[in-house]
Amino acid sequence: MPQAIISAQQLTQTIQLNNKALTILNHIQLDIFAGEQVAITGRSGSGKSTLLGILATLDQPSSGEVWICGQAAHQLNEEARAQVRLENIGFVFQSFQLLPHLSALENVMLPLRLQKNFDYKQAEQQALYWLKRVGLQRQAEQTPKVLSGGEQQRVAIARALIASPKIIFADEPTGNLDGQTADEIETLLFELNRELGTTLILVTHDPKLAEKCQRHFLLVDGELSEVSSGQVETQVEAKT
Ligand SMILES: Nc1ncnc2c1ncn2[C@@H]1O[C@H](COP(=O)(O)OP(=O)(O)OP(=O)(O)O)[C@@H](O)[C@H]1O
Ligand SMILES: [Mg+2]
Numbered sequence: 001m002p003q004a005i006i007s008a009q010q011l012t013q014t015i016q017l018n019n020k021a022l023t024i025l026n027h028i029q030l031d032i033f034a035g036e037q038v039a040i041t042g043r044s045g046s047g048k049s050t051l052l053g054i055l056a057t058l059d060q061p062s063s064g065e066v067w068i069c070g071q072a073a074h075q076l077n078e079e080a081r082a083q084v085r086l087e088n089i090g091f092v093f094q095s096f097q098l099l100p101h102l103s104a105l106e107n108v109m110l111p112l113r114l115q116k117n118f119d120y121k122q123a124e125q126q127a128l129y130w131l132k133r134v135g136l137q138r139q140a141e142q143t144p145k146v147l148s149g150g151e152q153q154r155v156a157i158a159r160a161l162i163a164s165p166k167i168i169f170a171d172e173p174t175g176n177l178d179g180q181t182a183d184e185i186e187t188l189l190f191e192l193n194r195e196l197g198t199t200l201i202l203v204t205h206d207p208k209l210a211e212k213c214q215r216h217f218l219l220v221d222g223e224l225s226e227v228s229s230g231q232v233e234t235q236v237e238a239k240t
Pocket of ligand 2: 048049171
């Protein structure tokens with residue numbers, strides 16, 4: 001059996017709210033293998049973004065383990081986790097998190113700036129290539145505040161892809177896009193998955209996008225379960 005590229009063991013996230021402990025994620029068990037396409041769905045507030053942030057090493061769990069590319073992320077300090085992210089992970093935030101004073105081009109270049117062998121001209125060319133692939137070459141010099149929500153989302157996607165990460169985490173990557181642009185972005189993500197073997201982990205409210213993924217997990221009140229393809233087929237059959 002191959003080693004999982006991401007593994008969560010008994011992952012729990014609890015926060016203190018008004019002196020009460022609130023459990024957001026409850027003993028989550030999850031193994032994702034390299035090259036898989038994974039959808040995570042669940043109602044608003046069920047803990048999807050919290051789970052994605054912890055799996056991507058942006059946040060630390062209250063308890064439990066997160067293994068990523070063979071490394072024990074739950075035991076690493078912030079600096080070491082930043083290095084894990086730099087080498088392995090692209091992240092599309094639900095709220096985009098673009099830097100407001102930088103142009104679209106400079107935002108997309110950011111992950112390369114952090115690399116040791118950064119070369120400005122080369123990075124600029126790569127950023128222009130990715131902006132073109134998300135359909136934004138004309139907006140390269142604009143700052144986020146003059147871009148529409150969907151355009152900002154596509155800049156965030158280009159930024160997540162530029163360093164050719166092994167794993168892409170995307171929190172509602174098509175949530176702000178019109179149908180056609182959403183289809184184009186989905187096609188791009190699945191192409192990267194097919195061509196480069198990139199592991200895709202997508203949070204989505206779109207059942208059609210979830211169905212396109214090989215694996216589908218459902219989060220209900222912080223508890224994660226896998227929806228088997230048989231179950232999806234049965235649900236679809238029941239509706240028709
Ligand atoms: N730092 C925090 N302090 C207090 N509550 C928090 C914090 N972070 C998350 N929560 C709560 O945890 C729950 C899960 O939040 P999360 O953002 O993970 O949900 P989600 O499934 O991504 O929802 P959505 O679909 O609306 O994006 C929510 O009830 C939220 O209010
Ligand atoms: Mg969310």
